[in-house]
Amino acid sequence: MKLTRKDFLRVLAGSAVAVGAGTLVHAVGSANDRESAEAKNGKKRWGMAIDLQKCREEKGCDLCSRACHRSHNVPRLPDPAHEVKWLWNEPNGKVFPFQQNDYTRHALGETVPVLCNHCTNPACVRVCPTQATWKRGDGVVMMDYHRCIGCRYCMAACPYGSRSFNYVDPRPHLGAPNPDFPPRTAGVVEKCNFCEERLADGKQPACVEACPRNAMVFGDLNDGNSPIRQLLSGRYAVQRQPELGCGPSIFYLV
Amino acid sequence: MLDKALKGSGRYWGWIAFLLALIAVGFTCYLRQLAYGLGITGLSRDVSWGIYIAQFTFFVGVAASAVMVVLPYYLHNVQQFARITILGELLAVAAVTMCMLFIFVDMGxxxxxxxxxxxxxPHSMMFWDMISLTGYLLLNGVIAWVMLSAEQKGRPAPSWIKPVIILSIPWAISIHTVTAFLYNGLPGRPLWFTAILAPRFLASAFASGPALLILLCLALRRLTSFDAGQEAIRRLGVIVAYAMTVNVFFLFLELFTALYSGMPDHAEPFEYLFFGLDGKNGLVPVMWLSVVLALASLLALLVPRFRRNERVLALASLAVFLSLWLEKGMGLIVAGFVPSPLRAVTSYAPTAPEWGIVAGVWGIGALLLTIFYKITVSLREAN
Amino acid sequence: MGDRPLIYGGLCLFVALVTFPVWKGVAAQSSTKGPEVKAVVDKKQCVAPRAYMREAHMELLVAWRDGKVRRQERHYTARDGTVYNVSLTGTCLTQCHGSKEKFCDSCHEYAGVSAPNCWGCHTSPPAEPAKMAAAAAGEMR
Structure with missing residues (x-):
């Protein structure tokens, strides 16, 4: 049999495709290690209520934000475009853009803490192509920095602007790093994790602990007797843009 | 078959060298981006997708537009397209490759x-986009290869290729539909939240792709012995005329809905695009240039006397391509992020390394297309 | 056939390139003796048998990583019943192996393993003895 150069190249290309396809099939087949978070934590739904009246009285206070960022090694970057934020203050008009008018603007104040809403129906989780962000059974929307490919689809999907991307290496910008919480690497998305690491130890989130006025109340929304539920049943509370259907777990007492 | 790409004139090799230089520039810039991070680009926390993703979107359209020569020929037996269907399919291969590269360079x-x-x-649209794009690349790669091999041997193509070609038609529609779904299923991005996004994408695709094909056919005629034929080019002109009209009509529908309703969420991104918001107006000249080019091209395309003049048709095609490149390959994606969910108006402009990487991807696309077309033309010359 | 010199020249170049690492090693007079890796703290037993760890520590680390991040498995029970905190910095390095430089790198560099990207985020424990003691007491995550 005479093997022409063309035939040889053809066989070569064919083999390459076959090897590639085999790897692919194997990869797809062994995929999806079952994420059984649900099994462990089926009952709780963590949530937070923020008393805006107290925040209003402490205009400019950012103790919660500082505690959060210190505890999670959130970098302080010189370029505002590359900013990384987990919990920070925004003026009321930006947080509830279409819920104020010229007459109430002053009353609602300038200091509204915003963070990941840990939605019941999170758009970020829906769009993530690798399940690097997912929703735990207890309501915490998690990030797996090991799996994130940095496509930033979740940032486009989040209607609350809660997510930040590491445009540069954050490590030179940590100040005094907290050795107990790993910083992130360039090229991944990050956000508030509801202090998942503290919840595991039975502690309250760092922001809640840091607030001298106890303006933040954290607890189980599924437990009718929890302090957060007591608070929500007694006072008028709003969520950010509930009409979008994401179901935020952060409630603002106005 | 590939050997045909290795024999060419000095001009051919000069062009290849130029493209390789472009690719080298892009590669160097990409290495810098890889080392430093995407902070090297003009992207920010608020505008987190920019020219890479916008160019990806635009070139999905160019890729899908191959269907505009394949469909008339295979379903309606439009014989004038017999010689150029292969050009469309090869253009699709080059364009899909560019799409994949644009996604790749955007990754953190x-x-x-x-x-x-x-x-x-499966609940992520990006998963489906990957499947549809990869499938489309394979389909067109196989089709082009089989058709060119048959041509080389002077035999008719094997009969099994016909169903594959037919399959590529709905598949072309699918790639741009899924690409629209990437954007229009997101809460909190009102500019993209429109059911007409997929039809708009398709209309702009069927204008920009065939416009590029017209320019390529005219270039081939001037530079090589390959002549697509006056009738084929005229028919492409008609397709561009219809598609561009529909595209402008769709844009008008969007503007009417957003601006007449006066809902700030929907109106603000358009205000940002055409008039600027909070004093930030970087995209205003880009968008108005796009509008002027679109209207000028429509005038040239819709009057048959103008359209039949090949020089005018070439200019109109160039105007269509540029207009849509500005509108879809930049404005539409960037303005989706303005204002941000927290009402911030943030400007975005690509940086020099970002342009370098874009140029590199363009270089790779153009290099592939050059090689593909060189092979095709050489085969035709040999027969 | 005028191509002969070209063909043989190409073949020679190919062989030279393929065997380049060997020549480089010979020129650098590198030895084949491996590094001596020792745990800082005198413990007899790692979380798994030494042979397994030598061969498959990366798999164990990936299992720890995915377990902790994705399935809330924050504790690991070794075969001998000891329960460990799942933590690269807090358990592996702080309690036994000292630091990345002393332990991980010495082997990886010798074996030419291009650095695993753990250290893009995770840190080698700080050297202060106070911190070490605190970590040993199990306060480290």
Whole structure:
């Protein structure tokens, strides 16, 4: 049999495709290690209520934000475009853009803490192509920095602007790093994790602990007797843009 | 077959050298981006997708537009397209490759790209986009290869290729539909939240792709012995005329809905695009240039006397391509992020390294297309 | 056939390139003796048998990583019943192996393993003895 150069190249290309396809099939087949978070934590739904009246009285206070960022090694970057934020203050008009008018603007104040809403129906989780962000059974929307490919689809999907991307290496910008919480690497998305690491130890989130006025109340929304539920049943509370259907777990007492 | 690409004139090699230089520039810039991070680009926390993703979107359209020569020829037996269907299919291959590269250079962790396969996630539109784009690349690659091989041997193409070609028609529609779904299923991005986004994408695709094909056919005629034929080019002109009209009509529908309703969420991104918002007006000249080019091209395309003049048609095609490149390859994606969910108006402009990477991807696309067309033309010359 | 010199020249170049690492090693007079890796703290037993760890520590680390991040498995029970905190910095390095430089790198560099990207985020424990003691007491995550 005479093997022409063309035939040889053809066989070569064919083999390459076959090897590639085999790897692919194997990869797809062994995929999806079952994420059984649900099994462990089926009952709780963590949530937070923020008393805006107290925040209003402490205009400019950012103790919660500082505690959060210190505890999670959130970098302080010189370029505002590359900013990384987990919990920070925004003026009321930006947080509830279409819920104020010229007459109430002053009353609602300038200091509204915003963070990941840990939605019941999170758009970020829906769009993530690798399940690097997912929703735990207890309501915490998690990030797996090991799996994130940095496509930033979740940032486009989040209607609350809660997510930040590491445009540069954050490590030179940590100040005094907290050795107990790993910083992130360039090229991944990050956000508030509801202090998942503290919840595991039975502690309250760092922001809640840091607030001298106890303006933040954290607890189980599924437990009718929890302090957060007591608070929500007694006072008028709003969520950010509930009409979008994401179901935020952060409630603002106005 | 590939040997045909290795024999060419000095001009051919000069062009190849130029493209290789472009690719080298892009590659150098990409290495810098890889080392430093995407902070090297003009992207920010608020505008987190920019020219890479916008160019990706635009070139999905160019890729899908191959259907505009394949469909008339295979379903309606439009014989004038017999000689150029292969050009459309090869253009699709080059354009899809560019799309994939644009996605790749946009990734923060490119080394982890296979996670998309390792953890397949059907509820993510990006998963489906990957499937439709890869499928489309394979379909067109196989079709082009089989057709060119048959031509080389002077035999008719094997009969099994016909169903594959027919399959590529709905598949072309699918790639741009899924690409629209990437954007229009997101809460909190009102500019994209419109059911007409997929039809708009298709209309702009069927204008920009065939416009590029017209320019390529005219270039081939001037530079080589390959002549697509006056009638084929005229028919392409008619397709561009219809598609561009529909595209402008769709844009008008969007503007009417957003601006007449006066709903700030929907109106603000358009205000940002055409008039500027909060004193930030970087995209205003871009968008108005796009509008002027679109209207000028419509005038040239809709009057048959103008359209039949090949020089005018070439200019009109160039105007269509540029207009849509500005509108879809930049404005539409960037303005989706303005204002941000927290009402911030943030400007975005690509940086020099970002342009370098874009140029590099363009270089790769153009290089592929040059090689493909060189092979095709050489085969035709030999027969 | 005028191509002969070209063909043989190409073949020679190919062989030279393929065997380049060997020549480089010979020129650098590198030895084949491996590094001596020792745990800082005198413990007899790692979380798994030494042979397994030598061969498959990366798999164990990936299992720890995915377990902790994705399935809330924050504790690991070794075969001998000891329960460990799942933590690269807090358990592996702080309690036994000292630091990345002393332990991980010495082997990886010798074996030419291009650095695993753990250290893009995770840190080698700080050297202060106070911190070490605190970590040993199990306060470290």
């Amino acid at each position: 962790q490119p080394a982890r790209v296979l996670n998309v396969l390792l953890y397949p996630t």
